[in-house]
Amino acid sequence: MFAPSFPDETENGNEERQGPHRMSRGGSTMAERQDRPPSSIGQRKVSRRGLLGTAAGLSAGALLASCSVFQRKEETPKLGASADEIIKARQLTPEDVTAALMTYVPSGKYDEYLMFSSTGHGGQVLVHGLPSMRLLKVIAVFTPEPWQGYGYGGYTNEVLEGGYFHGKPILWGDTHHPALSETNGEYDGEFLFINDKANGRVAVIDLRDFETKQIVKNPLLVNEHGGCFVTPNTEYVLEADQYSVPLGGVYAPITEYKEKYRGVLTFWKFDRQKGRIVPEQSFAIETPPYWHDLADAGKGPSHGWAFWNSINTELAIPGIAEGRPALEIATTQRDMDYLHVVNWKKAEEVIAAGKYEEINGFKVIRMDVAAKEGVLFLIPEPKSPHGVDVTPGGDYIVVAGKLDPHVTVYSFAKIQQAIQAGQWDTDEYGIPVLPFEQCVEAQVELGLGPLHTQFDDQGYAYTSLFLDSAVAKWALGKPYRDDGWKLVEKLPVQYNIGHLAAVEGDTTKPAGRFLVVHNKWSVDRYASLGPLLPQNAQLVSIAPNQPMRVLYDCPIGIGEPHYAQIIKRERIKSWEIYPEVGWNPHTQSTDPNAVLKVGEERIERRGKTVEIWGVLLRSQIRPDLIEVEQGDEVIWHLTNIERAKDATHGFALGGYNINLSLEPGETQTIRFKADIPGTFPFYCTEFCSALHLEMMGYFLVKPT
């Protein structure tokens, strides 16, 4: 169960020897070359061994003598501090001690899994390591972030412009559901997709360099929620509206809600070669103005199908001042809402047959056509559902109705039979409504406020219970288990759990072991840091044949994760440096304006345009002196010619809102008008060498 999947000591030792060696490769400074002692690498190795023998602690010896691993290694345990002294002084319980040992990752060893989570209205993506729960990286997506040079000059400005709304900057997002690209229903570690609930957008992140490459605005809706979810080979990225608006987001009086407001189920076509979503090859399906919530794609037997649930099938509209009930009441009147069942393979045929309309340049299958062609079906689902999750085998669809104590399990086979049988009523918009009883396999009572469900490798499902502040572990039925459709155990969590994620829990082959629960409230879990509290992510052990256990509390003080996916570390094969000097990360190819060698930097003046081809290396930015006239248009190409891993240079131009992060080999271009006269230092913002502070130049703007 705890088989270590870390790089073993040898590999690690090698990496450590490589480390400083790599660091001295490439353009290291005169100072470094002269001053680094030849012995320093050796020193580091010796002293690390040295670290294993320090002042003694007798009872610690006793403590660890009981650990056969040390006896076998015939080590005399010598600890920096006595372990039981620490346990006593810090009042650690036996549970605390094993949790500490299960989650601690020593220096230089790697976490086994990577968790990608959204940050909600932070607009970004977080990458945590498991089991340590350390935040390894923040990926800027919808919100500008200058450490990555994201949105402060360079190509990333164009990426953000892709998500503008009617030409107006939208410089934040409400990220909800990250989706890793899949091949045959397994994570392939190549791309990550994430949605923006607030503004109806989807972003594409390339996991070779962990940078956002594309933001697309959905031209049919303003606000969404039911994304991102991918089909088993990433043919499509799914996205649906949350709060209905007239198609295209145009104005219509709220009193015409029923007639003019509509739902939208979107299938974004993804081109893996280009690494881009292709709007021209994408399509959407019009639905009644039900509010769509979460979704999942079919797999295995249900490949070719997709599932969305919905709330507000009451078609309630706001207007407290006008005498209408509050939405929280008006939208929760019916005991049943509708699971939307979509045959997207059929939808492709309908599109191919030209049975669509173009709205804002986007292909839309109208709902009457969707109903007639067998593209869209509804099934009743209890009550105000939130999560819909397809089992690993693709045979069942699990729906959690947040105002119903059960999860409802639909059988895909039974749904197909009901469709074949052709006995159905329709809703008031003429969409087929399949009989609930004919489609349901089981209902399992779990507790209060069930939201989302994940799966492990033992045939168990895990459902978050918001109102209980608990995780329910329950057994799936055949073919997963013989003791199926039963609640097994409940684990209290702190507090108000929303989403939860299991290791590779959305794939055809979940890996089990760990679950991360994303609690919406932390209340008393952390020291007081003002009225805005962090969310509380908790690492939970779901090891086989053991009770679930909370192992670690991880504060999220930088956003509100709504969902996460957890992938085995080794599936991610990212670049350590860019493939060639002069690499443009936007085109993922070499840049014609790259300067490849020191001495080839230059400045050209053409009328009111000044074009600069510059290079960065430890510890110079060349050219280091640029004078322009006020009002000149400046085009500035910058190439980091380093080839050493981690030899990133920043480029900041004070007073002009410009900062780039140029990783080894990277080329970027900034364009701006030199409209403020004065004396502006530019400099490297990444501490890159002993003479980093001297890595600067002056940009002079002569007043006209």
Next chain:
Amino acid sequence: MFAPSFPDETENGNEERQGPHRMSRGGSTMAERQDRPPSSIGQRKVSRRGLLGTAAGLSAGALLASCSVFQRKEETPKLGASADEIIKARQLTPEDVTAALMTYVPSGKYDEYLMFSSTGHGGQVLVHGLPSMRLLKVIAVFTPEPWQGYGYGGYTNEVLEGGYFHGKPILWGDTHHPALSETNGEYDGEFLFINDKANGRVAVIDLRDFETKQIVKNPLLVNEHGGCFVTPNTEYVLEADQYSVPLGGVYAPITEYKEKYRGVLTFWKFDRQKGRIVPEQSFAIETPPYWHDLADAGKGPSHGWAFWNSINTELAIPGIAEGRPALEIATTQRDMDYLHVVNWKKAEEVIAAGKYEEINGFKVIRMDVAAKEGVLFLIPEPKSPHGVDVTPGGDYIVVAGKLDPHVTVYSFAKIQQAIQAGQWDTDEYGIPVLPFEQCVEAQVELGLGPLHTQFDDQGYAYTSLFLDSAVAKWALGKPYRDDGWKLVEKLPVQYNIGHLAAVEGDTTKPAGRFLVVHNKWSVDRYASLGPLLPQNAQLVSIAPNQPMRVLYDCPIGIGEPHYAQIIKRERIKSWEIYPEVGWNPHTQSTDPNAVLKVGEERIERRGKTVEIWGVLLRSQIRPDLIEVEQGDEVIWHLTNIERAKDATHGFALGGYNINLSLEPGETQTIRFKADIPGTFPFYCTEFCSALHLEMMGYFLVKPT
């Protein structure tokens, strides 16, 4: 040494019982009120005790039997998993085991210390907990951040506008040196100051709500580095230029560097009552165009004085293309640069006597006056210095020259004697240069690339060695220790260490125990996440009578910390909710436009202006329906009337780049022109209750 300073079990137990109770106070939804089982709180308590008794692990029993704490408690240790099985499977060394036990913080217990660090070109401040090294919160400062609603409508837009440059938005910063406010030379936990190197700005953060309240642009310089550092009672916040420019940042040819470019030492006056910097009561001292680096304020005997070091006393200028040597070479020719010694009490008298000029509305003491009046002295310092740090007693000034293997220790008493003696030469600008030999107490050889120095409670100093990638521990001389001015030990760290911070290490009473080293390169420490690597912060034990040890590697994947300060948790007395309903965090007082009760929300139309007074509570935003005409000016007041801790509501208006975070009691106002026609849902962005998704409304903009 490990005396636990956590809230004890009782206190913690209470908090836990309070937790859910608090949560159900205030406007909890009908659904919550109806659906939360009365037993759920009990459940949580029971089940937490339940967590302490789960499946057995025999040899773990043996392992923990050796820990007297469990024997005394007469517990039969029953662990979720066998501890030595874990140790074996995860290949943990004895050192790893104790490090895990020293750093793990169990669920619901609190970290002992809080570390405030900069994020470099990320523009923000991070708050980590020690010893767990968990990131507890990101405080938005110079860069907009929507999770906190910072810069997306509301009062925070005005805070950011305070830092605009010639009226142009500057929406990022290069934060370097956080400074906690001090009373009698100790951290008082009230305010935090942080500088922006890229654009010459300083920000004020109020630690009652952990929000940035003020950004001031230094009107004399473009770029800075030597800030923020505070005087012992926070009379002033120190800031100095890095790269010299003509005063006010105006244009002058680089060839007139010597005559027209200047340095600036700034003393920002802080008003603790207002919680604001007061530019009108602040002043600056003109210096020769040396590049100023780090600074520190005197304390105790040296109270009333301040110290800055400098580089490029060669007065080198860029121009590789013009045949000049690269700056990294030209700026490192001299063996000595200049420590700047400033008598700021004297400077106050000079200002009071009117012997200053106003430049861009800011009081400036010209350098000839500063020299004549005894405000400014120079002392030679070796070579290309970086850090200058005053010892806890205020009696010594420690300078680290990054191209010199020593730290140089100046005696404040000797400096005073040298000034009294009056025997000095001047630099070419007429500034007194005190004789090196007369001012130096000691030089201690430490190794290659010394940068910064911190202090503990045992009379030891800790200096970062960038080129050695090591920390040097050395003994201070009398009155601190009898075995003084000696290197004691060196600890290798991974890799290229920059700043380091000890617990309360900048105060008159350092607390020892832990040191955090901020390494610039992580190279092989973490799983590959693309070419941009996280920085590596390492927690180091500096426990008395033990060798230093790296306990924990903490990746910083959201910026580059340049400096940090570590404070005892209990010194921070922040608000858990805002003091009253209708609180305006900008004025830190109640807001006249707050709506205090449900039902008092309203909409007023005056010509082309629509003013809305709204309230938020679980799960409603009232009013929930607003219709305006295209082109209307909208003024929208929003009050979160919740009084439950953690009951934050977000407010997002899709398509209009608006998102607020409204903590319990908070009132904010947004103003915008409704220039895009259409149908725009607005909603709560913080998952606040079971019916959070139903907490929305429609904002309709009718086309004209």
